[in-house]
Amino acid sequence: MNDKNDIKISVRNLVEFVLRSGDLDTSFRSTSRAVEGTRAHQKVQKSKGENYEAEVMLRHSFKYRGFVFKIEGRADGIIKEAIGSNVKNDENLALGSHTSLICIDEIKSTMKSLEAIDENYNEVHWAQAKCYAYIYSLQNGLKNIDVQLTYFHLETEAVKNIKKNISFVELEEFFHNILDKYIVWANFTSKWSNIRNNTAKDLVFPFDNYRTGQRDLAILVYRTIRDKKKLFAQAPTGIGKTISTLFPTVKALGEGHTTKIFYLTAKTITRQVAEEAFIKMRQKGLKFKSLTLIAKDKICFKEESRCDPEYCEYAKGHFNRVNDALLDILNNEDEFSRNVIEKYSRKHNVCPFEFSLDLAIWADCVICDFNYVFDPRVYLRRFFEFNSNDYTFLIDEAHNLVDRSREMFSATLYKKPFLELKKIFKDKEPKIEKALDKINSYMLKIKKLCKEEHFYIQKEMPNDICYLLNSLMADSEEFLATKQGNEGHKELLELFFDCLAYVRISELYDDKYVTYIEKNNKDVKLKMFCLDPSYLLREAAKRGKSAVFFSATLSPIEYFKEILGGDMEDNSVLLPSPFDKRNLCIMIAGNISTRYKDRENSYNEVVDYIKASTTEKQGNYIVFFPSYKYMNEVYERFLEKYPGINLVIQANIMTEEEREEYLNKFHNNPKETLIGFAVMGGIFSEGVDLKGERLSGAVVVGVGLPKICLERNIIKNYFNEKNNMGFNYAYLYPGMNKVLQASGRVIRTEKDKGLVLLIDDRFTYKSYKRIFPKSWGYNIHVSSENQIRTLLMSFWRNRK
Structure with missing residues (x-):
């Protein structure tokens, strides 16, 4: 306490x-x-x-x-x-x-x-x-x-x-x-802690009633924090997992079981949901300071995010003014949102990003990306210098942390930048040119290890490359520090930090890593690849005293508990959906194969099944595909065969405005049917909240398996050796997670009604069906357009 x-x-x-x-x-x-x-x-x-x-x-x-x-x-x-x-x-x-x-x-x-x-x-x-x-x-x-x-x-x-x-x-x-x-800061902390803790103790749940499973989750979270443990929870859509985790954590903080909350997520939309949860609790009387950390490039006032006092007026004299800025904002605000931080940064003429990092010290909850706690290159060292902190980590959408952590703990170098910079620095910077040449020669040498194959894999870390990288960094420092604006400076600076990242990650290398070399057109790729992030995540979680990993799709939970660094004594729970299962019509079209070799023969059938699924009720629908190519092929055929229907399609690259424009087409009471085409695992298959009549159904084409590639096969081979579960860990579980996320867009509230059509024969296999949520137990197999229409006619009639 x-x-x-x-x-x-x-x-x-x-x-x-x-x-x-x-x-x-x-x-x-x-x-x-x-x-x-x-x-x-x-x-x-x-x-x-x-x-x-x-x-x-x-x-x-x-x-x-x-x-x-x-x-x-x-x-x-x-x-x-x-x-x-x-x-x-x-x-x-x-x-x-x-x-x-x-x-x-x-x-x-x-x-x-x-x-x-x-x-x-x-x-x-x-x-x-x-x-x-x-x-x-x-x-x-x-x-x-x-x-x-x-x-x-x-x-x-x-x-x-x-x-x-x-x-x-x-x-x-x-x-x-x-x-x-x-003492002035100690007095502020004492006074504020007293106000915060009293209001936290008096705080009541900010909604009239608990939904099914919501109170159970809240109790489990509270006990996890009190007992300084970890919890892995699958909390289906509709439980209200954000408030169900934040509310008990706030109560635990008020009682002295934790001193700071880190609410971690991978997506902006889920950060906004956490902000809204605090607004709800403040409306019930809670006094609590929450901060949303925004990336430096996004919150910087200048055209280029460069903290150089000669370039930026906010950097010049920043430390002369920042403590006054802190006292001002702390005495007048409780929600440190982006707009609030920018307002006070301009008022006191301080750097908004560095100001927000200082604010994090005084905030009761920091809402931020995974990497601020877990990434070895950028985690907030000011908080985690010593592993003796009573912090609580709430990890939202925890399924995303698996691949994110693999990348956090991995490091990659390419040959091409070394060669290109060598040409630029020839006869200009002989020391740098020589260092670049040695690394380029090294990359050419290891390329030969690939022989006739396009790749080469070894379990051992190539120690000799780190010596060459350190030499290059040492030889580059003077040029980078004094010759900004010179040709090659920007590219060398980027390469410097790539080299630094590689050297730092090399210090983590163990038997859960491999090194692979891959020939990539005329380039060579060298990567230290973290196959199993469980140990490093477990160690990172020790920066706090308790952690709750939760998601609507954390199934099979034994897999996620293992890969995310859980221990035998850590609790796990699968909570039931709070919604009436009769409001969701689950259909499986098991007579179509969407495997890569069969896709060309499936296009026309998929077109007709989409049409059949969207005919019986005027509404909005999204069809999710395993790839852009597959999506575009079906889109063109659908457009040709059914030209009168309103369609919208996801582009490969979309700006924030284009994404918003796509979603804004899904009106609450549509006057005509709209069908959206999107990619599974993409920007519209997670974190999108289309409630009520904004979405009437989803068609999921394929089982979502990641594309067969070198890295996935390396993961598969590693886990085959470890537990004979290689295919499941590398392909099946990540794929089905995409399916569950995409399907989860349909039912968002207790009043929502809708359909999910799963198209692929593998959805009939036991190995896939055992990952289905319990609420999908009443799925119906369909094998024709007429069967789909008849079924949906009855479904929509009974759901009025």
């Missing part, structure tokens, strides 16, 4: 928050230096003797001015006796007349001349080191201690040490002074 007067914060976050000032700079120089800084730390630490203890965790819990502060951090190094440097080319500056047997070492990397760095160079550097020194001195009864800043020059690798001997009294005074500056 967490008391409202408990303040938990890291040393670094505390110091940087209180003392920050100046410009926001995420230019290449700044970004690359952060990467190099890690290497610098490791290099300095390894150069020290046996008396040097690296990465020492320090924690301090204490009462101060009415609060219980819990402060923790990781000191770069603790030296257990007075030492001289053993690093070449070092320069030492000792300040103070006393020497301690204990020294706190804080390492900082720099490109600034070491001669220009003195004891007054950076207040924040000293502050961080002093905080560690205070905690260590307090816990070990020291009257004085050495505090050292170690500056490592990234280019020359020279080291400069600046050391001070500081008394415990002085450190305590400094530490309390830092806390005094933070």
Whole structure:
């Protein structure tokens, strides 16, 4: 349980928050230096003797001015006796007349001349080191201690040490002074927590009644959070899974079982549903601060999302103004939507994206994409530096996390960019050209491994490529930092981060990975491919204390529980549909094969079955296909055979406006029949909420199996070896998930009525039917147009 007067914060976050000032700079120089800084730390630490203890965790819990502060951090190094440097080319500056047997070492990397760095160079550097020194001195009864800043020059690798001997009294005074500056924020947190928790405890369910299954889900979610567990829940459309997960989590937070909610999803539409759920709860009296994180490229005010103080007026002096902006918005708003964030960002002239990241610290719920918690390259490190957080993760549409996580944990390189950049830099940047040439030659060498095949697969990671990539990155840094606008700069910058991603992912490589090489026209593809993301997802979930994975289509649940990192003791539940099963007419046309080899012979029959399904009731319908080619072939034939019917078809690439225009054609009370053509697994088969008369039925053509390809076959072979379920894991389960999602567009409320026609003989197989929802138990097999019409005539007559 967490008391409202408990303040938990890291040393670094505390110091940087209180003392920050100046410009926001995420230019290449700044970004690359952060990467190099890690290497610098490791290099300095390894150069020290046996008396040097690296990465020492320090924690301090204490009462101060009415609060219980819990402060923790990781000191770069603790030296257990007075030492001289053993690093070449070092320069030492000792300040103070006393020497301690204990020294706190804080390492900082720099490109600034070491001669220009003195004891007054950076207040924040000293502050961080002093905080560690205070905690260590307090816990070990020291009257004085050495505090050292170690500056490592990234280019020359020279080291400069600046050391001070500081008394415990002085450190305590400094530490309390830092806390005094933070008290205004602590007071806000305490006051707000009190208001929030009281309203959360008093909050009643924001609807008149619970739907069937809704209360059961809410109880399971609450218990999962209370017991710090994981839950996997299939919650069919209509249960109201968003409010059924958020409401009990808010109640649990009010009672101190969790401190922050992360509502994670893959789609914008589901984020909007979460926002609407909070609006509903606020209407019932809840005081709760929720933030929707918008991608940097979308929320940036500038034409190019480049945080360079020379380019962007919002970046220049950002840190001088951002704390005032935070106090302003926190005191006046509870919903941090995109519009609200933009309003306050313009008012205070701060970067809206960085402002929203700061707001996330103070928000009670952060609504964001999966990658902010799970992606090893971009997850929010400011929250997850230590795995001791009482956070709750609510993972909506969790079925999407399987393939998303595979990509998060994988990394790909292509030969072509290295060759093209090599030509650009020839005779201009010899170091970069040479590094690019070595990688291009490497890619040519591994291409030969494919021999007559178009691909080559190996279980081992090719370690030698990482050395070449690191060399290229090192040789590119100066050009990228100083020659923006030069030919090849943009392309090299993109390649730099591709290389960086590859090197970082290589650190995760284990027996759940393979490396494959693929010949792709004149190009070569090298990929470290994560086949089974379960372990990495399990580890990522430990960044919080509880997690709820839920979706309308999480079947078979044993598969999703395994692949999403569930443990034996984790709970799982399949909730029944809350709707009257008689309102959905499920038909199976098992006399047609839509397999790739049979598709050409199926087009005309599919056309007639679509027509038969849409004749008995004037309304709106969507037909879902396994591919664009199949869809276009049927569309052309339908248009020719039945020219009088209003049709709309999904394009391969559609803007937001075009998507909206497509959906707006589905009127609530249509005056004529409309048939939409769409692709299974596409933008209109998930997250689309066409209630009432906006959709009367769906025709699903095919079982949705992913196209046979190298990666799917690699997955199949891996799981065949592991559990003899390769085809199911690689093809069947992902395919049927698309079918269930597409079919789920039809019945959205208890008043909706509609049909689903499944066209494919495989829908009659036991292996496919066992994935059907229980509400589909009354499916009817049809084998002719007349049978479909007769059945639907009776269905629609009885549903009036």
